[in-house]
Amino acid sequence: MFYNYLNNIYTKTKSVIVWHNQTCVFYNELNFLEVNNLPFDPDLCRNESEVESKLIVQYLLPQLGYTPDTWHQEVALGSIRLDFLAFAAQALPFVIDANSPLSVVMEAKHPKQNLNNHVPRLRHYLTSLNVQYGLLTNGKEIRVYQKLLYDIQLVFSCSGKEINTKIEEIKKLIGRENLNNKDILNNFKASVISNNISMTIKEQHSMKIIAVYHNKGGVGKTTTVVNLAAAIRKRGKRVLVIDLDSQANTTFATGLVKFDDEEFDDIKDSNIFHVLSSEDFYSIAEVARKSNFSNPEINVVPAHIDLIRQETELNALEYSRLILIDKLEEVKNEYDVVLIDTPPSLNLYAKIALIAADYLIIPSDLKPFANQGLTNVKDFIKSINAFRKQIRKAPIELIGVLACKISTNAIAFLNLVKYSNNNG
Numbered sequence: 001m002f003y004n005y006l007n008n009i010y011t012k013t014k015s016v017i018v019w020h021n022q023t024c025v026f027y028n029e030l031n032f033l034e035v036n037n038l039p040f041d042p043d044l045c046r047n048e049s050e051v052e053s054k055l056i057v058q059y060l061l062p063q064l065g066y067t068p069d070t071w072h073q074e075v076a077l078g079s080i081r082l083d084f085l086a087f088a089a090q091a092l093p094f095v096i097d098a099n100s101p102l103s104v105v106m107e108a109k110h111p112k113q114n115l116n117n118h119v120p121r122l123r124h125y126l127t128s129l130n131v132q133y134g135l136l137t138n139g140k141e142i143r144v145y146q147k148l149l150y151d152i153q154l155v156f157s158c159s160g161k162e163i164n165t166k167i168e169e170i171k172k173l174i175g176r177e178n179l180n181n182k183d184i185l186n187n188f189k190a191s192v193i194s195n196n197i198s199m200t201i202k203e204q205h206s207m208k209i210i211a212v213y214h215n216k217g218g219v220g221k222t223t224t225v226v227n228l229a230a231a232i233r234k235r236g237k238r239v240l241v242i243d244l245d246s247q248a249n250t251t252f253a254t255g256l257v258k259f260d261d262e263e264f265d266d267i268k269d270s271n272i273f274h275v276l277s278s279e280d281f282y283s284i285a286e287v288a289r290k291s292n293f294s295n296p297e298i299n300v301v302p303a304h305i306d307l308i309r310q311e312t313e314l315n316a317l318e319y320s321r322l323i324l325i326d327k328l329e330e331v332k333n334e335y336d337v338v339l340i341d342t343p344p345s346l347n348l349y350a351k352i353a354l355i356a357a358d359y360l361i362i363p364s365d366l367k368p369f370a371n372q373g374l375t376n377v378k379d380f381i382k383s384i385n386a387f388r389k390q391i392r393k394a395p396i397e398l399i400g401v402l403a404c405k406i407s408t409n410a411i412a413f414l415n416l417v418k419y420s421n422n423n424g
């Protein structure tokens with residue numbers, strides 16, 4: 001009753017004066033919740049930074065027993081940026097190692113954000129950093145996820161309004177004291193591959209993801225992907241090819257289209273579209289097919305001509321731009337190199353490829369149209385890199401422009417030399 005009264009005044013005035021044992025205390029926006037340890041009110045969170053300050057910093061972390069020396073904000077670990085990392089058993093300097101299960105990642109979102117769209121990224125954080133628990137919240141909803149071997153599962157959720165009554169349940173899961181008492185360390189030791197953060201990041205990047213892209217058609221993208229895949233495979237590396245072009249030329253070239261009649265089309269129901277449109281099903285392992293166009297064989301995630309009309313459907317799914325990152329993460333120990341063939345376009349599939357890849361090869365026949373097109377590619381990459389920055393991913397690394405279909409006749413050669421001279 002007293003709290004409601006107090007809170008009403010506070011909500012209206014953003015400050016309140018209270019008598020405590022004959023002492024007058026002035027509370028303002030900054031210290032109100034902290035000092036009073038008052039229940040959390042989700043209506044106080046109108047943007048992401050208020051979710052961070054009012055829910056996480058002022059309410060959750062103290063309630064869960066994390067003292068200021070045991071949590072850190074804006075933590076950068078390799079290419080990953082965490083909003084909060086709270087340690088149950090570690091203090092500065094911290095190391096993500098076999099003890100990292102004893103820490104909790106907390107991610108705050110704007111109250112209007114749908115948390116479902118942020119689950120893939122949390123999964124990526126927990127699985128690649130080997131952190132056992134992650135809390136995801138937009139102030140209106142609070143979720144706690146637990147890491148499995150390659151995935152995460154929801155273990156708790158409640159609305160922002162319920163949090164005061166559910167705080168004990170959350171404490172049991174991720175409270176500092178309880179986490180310390182749990183014998184999770186032993187359970188998780190088996191799943192720890194590397195024993196420090198630099199090694200974890202190295203593991204994470206040991207699989208190279210290369211997109212082959214130019215927005216101009218017919219410059220040799222598919223030919224580059226298929227031949228490069230065969231050449232790398234012959235050197236003993238494990239190669240995965242992903243066809244992200246609705247023309248499905250790579251799928252044809254790698255011999256996966258074995259039917260003459262649509263009736264026997266076995267690719268229609270399991271191809272790259274399914275990988276991109278399902279969060280929980282159609283893993284790469286499930287959809288990839290063995291192609292023996294080269295020896296040893298290569299795994300290929302096929303495309304289907306239906307991709308062209310499925311683009312609108314995928315566009316409507318918030319996570320479709322990011323899901324490939326997570327699905328590739330699941331197979332990072334299965335492959336050394338992933339080659340992605342892309343469409344001659346600036347469409348969603350090209351975006352997905354360039355968001356997921358670490359490296360880029362731009363094939364070009366060095367003809368005028370292809371050269372002019374390079375400006376479009378440059379602008380496109382710029383916008384992709386801006387998006388990658390938002391998801392805290394490093395910019396894509398350009399391996400280079402690969403000259404393809406170069407004619408040996410004198411005129412073409414002279415044109416090429418002229419172009420090279422003009423462009424430094």
Ligand SMILES: Nc1ncnc2c1ncn2[C@@H]1O[C@H](COP(=O)(O)OP(=O)(O)OP(=O)(O)O)[C@@H](O)[C@H]1O
Pocket residue numbers: 216217218219220221222223224245247249342343344404405406
């Ligand atoms: N180095 C090369 N020498 C001769 N012909 C080539 C070479 N590379 C590709 N080609 C031919 O050029 C044509 C286009 O190549 P490819 O299909 O690889 O281009 P693409 O960029 O993937 O096209 P699209 O943009 O339509 O997907 C094909 O007929 C291919 O056989």
Ligand SMILES: [Mg+2]
Pocket residue numbers: 221222223245247249250341342
């Ligand atoms: Mg092609």
